[in-house]
Amino acid sequence: MSTRQIEPEVSIPYIKSDVRLAPGNSGGPLLNADGQVVGINAMIFGGDLSVSIPSNVVSEWLNGLPKSQAILGVGLQRIDLPAIVKQQLPDHSANGLLVVSIVERPAAQQAILLGDLLLELEGQPIEGVHNIRQHLANKAPGEQVTLKIARGGNIQTITANLIPITEG
Numbered sequence: 368m369s370t371r372q373i374e375p376e377v378s379i380p381y382i383k384s385d386v387r388l389a390p391g392n393s394g395g396p397l398l399n400a401d402g403q404v405v406g407i408n409a410m411i412f413g414g415d416l417s418v419s420i421p422s423n424v425v426s427e428w429l430n431g432l433p434k435s436q437a438i439l440g441v442g443l444q445r446i447d448l449p450a451i452v453k454q455q456l457p458d459h460s461a462n463g464l465l466v467v468s469i470v471e472r473p474a475a476q477q478a479i480l481l482g483d484l485l486l487e488l489e490g491q492p493i494e495g496v497h498n499i500r501q502h503l504a505n506k507a508p509g510e511q512v513t514l515k516i517a518r519g520g521n522i523q524t525i526t527a528n529l530i531p532i533t534e535g
Contacts, residue, residue, distance in 0.1 A: 380394030382406045383421040437506040437529035441479055443496055448517075452484065457521045464493055464516065470530065478527040482517065487515035503529065 372424075384397060388411050393472040397406035397419040401494070406419030443464040452463070455479070462486040485493050488502050489512055515524050 377453050380424055382421055384419060385415045386417050387415045388417045389394050402520050436532040437508045437510060438532050439479065439499065439527055439529045440470035440472065441466045443485065445495055452517045462494060464496065471489050472530065478525045484517040485514055486517060489513055
C-alpha cells in the first residue's frame, strides 16, 4: 500500500493498494492489518489495484458539512404562472412553486406566507423542488436565503430563515 498525490491542479491525497475489490465495493472501508479503517474505497483499476480516499480526508470533509440539513419549512406545488406574473419577470418564466403548507414557527420568523408563489432562490429561477434541495444542501439551519416571490399580485424579494429538517 502506498500514499500519493494526484497531480497537477489540486493536490488530493489518495491511497493506492493491491487489494482486490469486487465491482460495487466502492464506498466501503479500506482496513489495515489491525482492522482499523484507513480509507474509503473509491475506484478500481483492474484486477488487484484500487484507490481509496484516506480516512482523515473523509473526516475533514464530513466535519465541514452542516450538522443538520436546512429547509425552508414549506410544502410546495409546481404551477404554471399566470400571464400577469410572467410579464413582470425578466425571463418570463413559465413555472413557479406555490406555498401550500408551512411549518409552524414564531411569527417573527415567518417570511414566507401560505399562497406565496416562489419564483427565484438566490437570484436563480426555481424550476422545481429539486432546485431548492440542491441549493440548500450545503446550508445550515439559521442561515438566510433570498427569495423572489409573487404575493398579492406584486413581485417582491424577501429573506427567509432556514430551519432544521427535524422541525419539518
